[in-house]
Amino acid sequence: MTTIDELVTGVLSGDRRSIAKAISVVENNAKEAKRLVALLYPHTGKSHIIGLTGAGGAGKSTLADKIVREYRQRGKKVGVVAVDPSSPFTGGAFLGDRIRMQELSTDHEVFIRSMATRNYPGGIAKATKDAVRVMDASGKDVVIVETAGAGQSEVEIIKVAQTIVVVHAPGLGDEIQAIKAGIMEIADIFVVNKADRENANKTVTDIQANLQLDNKEARWKTPVLKTTALTGEGVSELVQKMEEHRQYLNQEPENRSLGRAEAELTEALRERMVDSILGNLKKEARFQELLKKISDRKIDPASAAEQLLKKAFESVKT
Amino acid sequence: MTTIDELVTGVLSGDRRSIAKAISVVENNAKEAKRLVALLYPHTGKSHIIGLTGAGGAGKSTLADKIVREYRQRGKKVGVVAVDPSSPFTGGAFLGDRIRMQELSTDHEVFIRSMATRNYPGGIAKATKDAVRVMDASGKDVVIVETAGAGQSEVEIIKVAQTIVVVHAPGLGDEIQAIKAGIMEIADIFVVNKADRENANKTVTDIQANLQLDNKEARWKTPVLKTTALTGEGVSELVQKMEEHRQYLNQEPENRSLGRAEAELTEALRERMVDSILGNLKKEARFQELLKKISDRKIDPASAAEQLLKKAFESVKT
Numbered sequence: 001m002t003t004i005d006e007l008v009t010g011v012l013s014g015d016r017r018s019i020a021k022a023i024s025v026v027e028n029n030a031k032e033a034k035r036l037v038a039l040l041y042p043h044t045g046k047s048h049i050i051g052l053t054g055a056g057g058a059g060k061s062t063l064a065d066k067i068v069r070e071y072r073q074r075g076k077k078v079g080v081v082a083v084d085p086s087s088p089f090t091g092g093a094f095l096g097d098r099i100r101m102q103e104l105s106t107d108h109e110v111f112i113r114s115m116a117t118r119n120y121p122g123g124i125a126k127a128t129k130d131a132v133r134v135m136d137a138s139g140k141d142v143v144i145v146e147t148a149g150a151g152q153s154e155v156e157i158i159k160v161a162q163t164i165v166v167v168h169a170p171g172l173g174d175e176i177q178a179i180k181a182g183i184m185e186i187a188d189i190f191v192v193n194k195a196d197r198e199n200a201n202k203t204v205t206d207i208q209a210n211l212q213l214d215n216k217e218a219r220w221k222t223p224v225l226k227t228t229a230l231t232g233e234g235v236s237e238l239v240q241k242m243e244e245h246r247q248y249l250n251q252e253p254e255n256r257s258l259g260r261a262e263a264e265l266t267e268a269l270r271e272r273m274v275d276s277i278l279g280n281l282k283k284e285a286r287f288q289e290l291l292k293k294i295s296d297r298k299i300d301p302a303s304a305a306e307q308l309l310k311k312a313f314e315s316v317k318t
Numbered sequence: 319m320t321t322i323d324e325l326v327t328g329v330l331s332g333d334r335r336s337i338a339k340a341i342s343v344v345e346n347n348a349k350e351a352k353r354l355v356a357l358l359y360p361h362t363g364k365s366h367i368i369g370l371t372g373a374g375g376a377g378k379s380t381l382a383d384k385i386v387r388e389y390r391q392r393g394k395k396v397g398v399v400a401v402d403p404s405s406p407f408t409g410g411a412f413l414g415d416r417i418r419m420q421e422l423s424t425d426h427e428v429f430i431r432s433m434a435t436r437n438y439p440g441g442i443a444k445a446t447k448d449a450v451r452v453m454d455a456s457g458k459d460v461v462i463v464e465t466a467g468a469g470q471s472e473v474e475i476i477k478v479a480q481t482i483v484v485v486h487a488p489g490l491g492d493e494i495q496a497i498k499a500g501i502m503e504i505a506d507i508f509v510v511n512k513a514d515r516e517n518a519n520k521t522v523t524d525i526q527a528n529l530q531l532d533n534k535e536a537r538w539k540t541p542v543l544k545t546t547a548l549t550g551e552g553v554s555e556l557v558q559k560m561e562e563h564r565q566y567l568n569q570e571p572e573n574r575s576l577g578r579a580e581a582e583l584t585e586a587l588r589e590r591m592v593d594s595i596l597g598n599l600k601k602e603a604r605f606q607e608l609l610k611k612i613s614d615r616k617i618d619p620a621s622a623a624e625q626l627l628k629k630a631f632e633s634v635k636t
Contacts, residue, residue, distance in 0.1 A: 043615075261619075265619045273595060295578070295579040297363050302352050309587065309590050
């Protein structure tokens with residue numbers, strides 16, 4: 001058995017087996033994960049964390065592969081965390097991509113990890129964040145988080161990234177409105193892949209038109225780039241733009257870093273509060289009484305929760 | 319201005335404009351929503367709540383349309399809550415379905431509501447649950463919740479339902495494993511739509527083979543039905559099976575209803591705790607100090623949260 005301390009030493013030295021084991025720990029064991037992350041945390045904050053998301057069929061996985069190769073050519077160590085690549089609803093087109101990715105993983109400065117489609121203690125977003133921290137601590141210069149699709153949970157996951165790249169293929173049409181409402185607002189770079197298709201320029205223009213409305217005040221103007229992942233065209237320019245975004249972030253004042261810290265602390269508080277308080281509340285007789293009342297439709301759950309908490313926290317020292 | 323009390327009276331009488339307004343309230347105004355739901359809650363619990371989910375391209379919307387018509391033929395009043403129909407990543411194939419649905423909505427005993435793709439106070443799952451409660455209180459015999467796809471957030475949403483129907487089209491292949499890991503375990507009824515395709519039977523067999531492993535102990539054996547939504551074939555049998563599932567639920571002992579109440583109360587507590595406690599913690603000087611420490615990587619967020627909570631809840635009366 002490897003102890004957590006041995007695991008930490010291994011991860012910090014960049015040992016591949018230790019990285020793999022450490023990610024398994026954050027995936028499976030909430031208690032050990034806590035200790036592991038606490039020990040690794042002082043060694044994080046050095047990687048450039050890139051989020052890559054977009055529609056199924058946009059060629060995102062092929063693009064991810066090309067981005068990794070481009071970073072390798074630039075001498076950077078790369079980690080990839082692929083979230084939900086086997087989603088039943090994004091189709092079976094991933095096998096080819098996986099084989100390509102496995103080729104890459106014979107390169108010892110590239111570490112690729114797929115997160116499975118299942119429930120994690122603390123949720124998939126937390127597991128992903130911790131996996132990124134492990135890779136960060138292991139000395140990767142760049143960590144790419146790839147998510148499938150762009151539902152609310154994917155948006156939650158991708159927020160771990162510093163630079164968010166949203167990939168789409170030509171032929172948006174009416175969908176542009178829907179994109180605006182969702183993931184567009186968190187994009188730092190927009191990519192129209194499959195740029196060899198005839199309607200690629202139209203899609204670029206559509207996206208730009210929508211971006212302008214939001215972009216007026218921002219210091220970073222979200223660019224819309226074209227790539228053809230299959231041939232690699234435009235990938236070097238995309239990586240260049242990602243690097244520029246990182247430089248832009250580095251110039252940001254300290255309050256951005258404090259803002260990120262606040263988001264992380266708030267989330268950790270949220271988790272802990274539930275763990276530590278809910279268990280105690282459930283032991284109370286009042287809890288059981290209120291269950292019966294809810295079941296009999298005599299009180300609604302929100303009002304019942306209020307009653308319980310009012311009683312419990314009458315004397316909270318805050 | 320309609321007051322909340324007037325709105326409640328309107329909803330309880332089944333007035334369509336009141337139902338629409340009430341759902342807008344639960345979508346937009348957390349405080350009014352709380353009061354509205356508290357007042358409606360004693361009148362809920364009568365509808366049969368059906369969740370309909372599955373892959374894009376499985377013909378789920380066409381099937382939903384046919385299910386509504388079948389229930390109408392059986393003299394039932396029907397509500398539909400369609401979550402995320404305009405997702406940018408499920409494609410633009412919904413217009414036809416929407417027109418079909420709008421036809422239906424001239425029927426005064428059918429109420430259809432689409433939830434937009436955006437952030438709700440309290441999250442999309444809560445907004446959906448409250449929208450279902452409004453329809454339940456308004457006297458609908460059946461409320462159908464339709465979600466697109468089956469990511470973790472969709473699973474969260476669909477759990478509001480008593481009877482969960484998972485729709486797929488023929489041609490699963492390797493995806494069956496992925497389905498198993500995800501939504502399959504919460505399905506009460508499995509439907510293979512587009513049953514006129516040649517490989518439909520193979521898909522049915524694949525699903526059944528996987529279900530048997532899980533089903534051994536259960537009193538409800540999850541059936542796998544075939545439908546052709548376009549022609550309506552198999553829809554009557556599907557609705558029959560939904561009715562059987564409802565009867566099965568009604569025979570369940572009281573602890574099932576208490577279990578549901580516990581899930582609802584726990585969730586409400588989770589929301590309230592965050593609301594009421596986090597705000598106070600943020601005012602503390604210690605909170606700001608810990609932010610700086612996290613930002614400087616001197617402490618990890620989880621350990622910081624623990625420190626804060628330990629101090630705050632030393633004297634919690636639980």
